[in-house]
Amino acid sequence: MAGAGVVALGWGVQARPSARLDAVFASGAHLTGLLAGYGVLVMLVLMARIPAVEHGVGADRLARWHARGGRHVLGLVAAHGLLALCGYAVHTGTDLVEAVDSLLRYPWIAAACLGALLFGVVGVTSAAAVRGRIRHETWRRLHLLSHLAVAAGFVHQLAGPDLSGGVLIAWLWSMAHATVAVVLVWYRLVVPLRRALRHDLRVAEVVEESPDTVSVLMRGTELAELRAEPGQFFRWRFLQRGLRSTALPFSLSAPVHDDTLRITVKVLGDHTRRVRRLRPGTRVLATGPFGALTAHRRTRPKVLLLAGGVGITPLRALFETLPGGPGDLTLLYRASNAGSLVLREELETIARRRQAALYYLLGRSDDAYDPLAPRALQALVPDLAAHDVYLCGPPAMAQAATASLIRAGVPAGRIHSEDFQHA
Ligand SMILES: Cc1cc2nc3c(=O)[nH]c(=O)nc-3n(C[C@H](O)[C@H](O)[C@H](O)COP(=O)(O)OP(=O)(O)OC[C@H]3O[C@@H](n4cnc5c(N)ncnc54)[C@H](O)[C@@H]3O)c2cc1C
Known part of the structure; x- marks a missing residue:
């Protein structure tokens, strides 16, 4: 202006x-x-x-x-x-x-x-x-x-x-x-x-997480220099046929570790179908890190992470790394059924190790019971209004959850979200 x-x-x-x-x-x-x-x-x-x-x-x-x-x-x-x-x-x-x-x-x-x-x-x-x-x-x-x-x-x-x-x-x-x-x-x-020349990033492994979701592990050199933070995303260009011409945004689903980056991808269309078939050794050009859904946004000791579907990816990385003591972190993971939950074992291990709360909110979005209604959220997280909330999920779910959180007393400025539709 x-x-x-x-x-x-x-x-x-x-x-x-x-x-x-x-x-x-x-x-x-x-x-x-x-x-x-x-x-x-x-x-x-x-x-x-x-x-x-x-x-x-x-x-x-x-x-x-x-x-x-x-x-x-x-x-x-x-x-x-x-x-x-x-x-x-x-x-x-x-x-x-x-x-x-x-x-x-x-x-x-x-x-x-x-x-x-x-x-x-x-x-x-x-x-x-x-x-x-x-x-x-x-x-x-x-x-x-x-x-x-x-x-x-x-x-x-x-x-x-x-x-x-x-x-x-x-x-x-x-x-x-x-x-x-x-x-x-x-x-x-x-x-x-x-960056591509310096880090020489390549696909190391593609791991099946559920019938329609895979994790892609990529290895390179000196990846700590990227200063990628949990909650952030990169735009990935895989130099393999059918994927070369597009840079797809995917969040890191784990913190950077031992020169390894990991993303977890839900197969939705042509490109993600090809991601599932990536061959080890494929060169990757990554631009980033981007995104502000990081620990810097936090203003309160208590944090609620609220994930819907594949929106679990950045929150999984934050669940492991956000500073906090026993009882400070709660992760609510919304999915239509138990079969579509991904990274479940990891989440449960982190929850045990950090003494954090983890709840799966299962059910279709048109079910009569709404687990994201203000009262339902307050029942799971009694002092909800005292939390910062990190939210990531499909647009309709994110919108409904934001409205519920505000009605439950969480100020809008303390709801930090990432939108997978725009970037
Ligand atoms: C910041 C951000 C982080 C994301 N993180 C993840 C993640 O961790 N895991 C995951 O499974 N998905 C993630 N997504 C969504 C993912 O990028 C799309 O699902 C994927 O690009 C779809 O590609 P497709 O061609 O297979 O599907 P299509 O059916 O062609 O597209 C499905 C949707 O993705 C959009 N899309 C397609 N290509 C692109 C592109 N190059 N850039 C932006 N949007 C595109 C389309 O407009 C459409 O809305 C993220 C998106 C954003 C914006």
């Missing part, structure tokens, strides 16, 4: 007040164009995978900010185009169709139209109604078009009237774009490649 204020201030300093209609349109177009240009840079930084930002804010929250901000940027781009068109039509005394025709002859307007069109494609394919119908990979590739759109927008801004006449502002604008480009290349390309 502060950055948007500075941009608006820059616009205010440059603006020449006029009551003429074409000047009012032009001035509005100028402001919305500058704000849209600034907005896309913020959107890119949010998704640049900067470890400090990912760790401090959380990847799921960043993705939600990016989605919300993206809608505002699209609105600003549309408003900028419309205001500029109206301003030109009023100034030249032409109708809107003639104005479009003559404006398209300017190369910097053609660049703007290309950028706006690409942003439109990115926006439409990200709308919930469309995104749910296309493959994640298709959506991701279309989303990459936004980089081309930003480049087209930058050309438009430098060559067009928005920045002309202001050497200082044009220089600052170019520096801002260059900085964001360097940050993106650094964190999304250079860092992962350097």
Whole structure:
């Protein structure tokens, strides 16, 4: 917001007040164009995978900010185009169709139209109604078009009237774009490649945990340097046919130990089916660690870990490592039946060793008895309101559990969750 204020201030300093209609349109177009240009840079930084930002804010929250901000940027781009068109039509005394025709002859307007069109494609394919119908990979590739759109927008801004006449502002604008480009290349390309070369991570073993869940153990060198914390996740690119082109997010299901990383994966679609068939020795490129569901979020001595389904993975790692004495930790693990519980032996061993409470909440989500209702939770965890809660599970379960916890007196700020749908 502060950055948007500075941009608006820059616009205010440059603006020449006029009551003429074409000047009012032009001035509005100028402001919305500058704000849209600034907005896309913020959107890119949010998704640049900067470890400090990912760790401090959380990847799921960043993705939600990016989605919300993206809608505002699209609105600003549309408003900028419309205001500029109206301003030109009023100034030249032409109708809107003639104005479009003559404006398209300017190369910097053609660049703007290309950028706006690409942003439109990115926006439409990200709308919930469309995104749910296309493959994640298709959506991701279309989303990459936004980089081309930003480049087209930058050309438009430098060559067009928005920045002309202001050497200082044009220089600052170019520096801002260059900085964001360097940050993106650094964190999304250079860092992962350097890490891959340094750690030489490879699949060591794939272990069947349940009929539809496997754990993948990976070994490398100097893995302590990654400083991965329990509760965090990486984006994993397995260099095996069918998995090379995608980086899948999976949480660590155990703390880093003896140069070994472990993830536990539920088979849901094409990629996770291939993960199950990974061969030992397969090279792995891992970017991360990401995520803020770590011990740093904790504010109280007592902690409740609340897992639903495969959401047990980050909580399993935290259950072993969160500091605490006997009675401080409780793990509630929701699953439809005993057969779908994974890592059960490990959880029970940890619970015994740490004198922590462990309860399985079994049953289908449409059963009459709801084990996540406020009273049911309070019966299992009597001083519930005095706990920090770490929550990870399917979106519907996480939403219902959050509402119950709040009704049971846990302040929203003490409910720390990871969303497996957004990152
Ligand atoms: C932060 C985070 C941590 C996760 N940790 C675990 C874990 O420990 N264990 C586990 O089993 N699952 C985890 N998931 C979910 C896991 O990433 C998806 O289930 C998996 O990518 C599905 O891939 P698929 O192609 O087999 O399934 P599909 O049926 O193609 O997809 C199933 C769901 O996963 C989403 N998805 C697919 N590919 C990606 C991708 N590259 N990036 C983001 N989302 C994608 C789809 O949009 C869809 O909602 C995590 C997700 C996130 C965001």
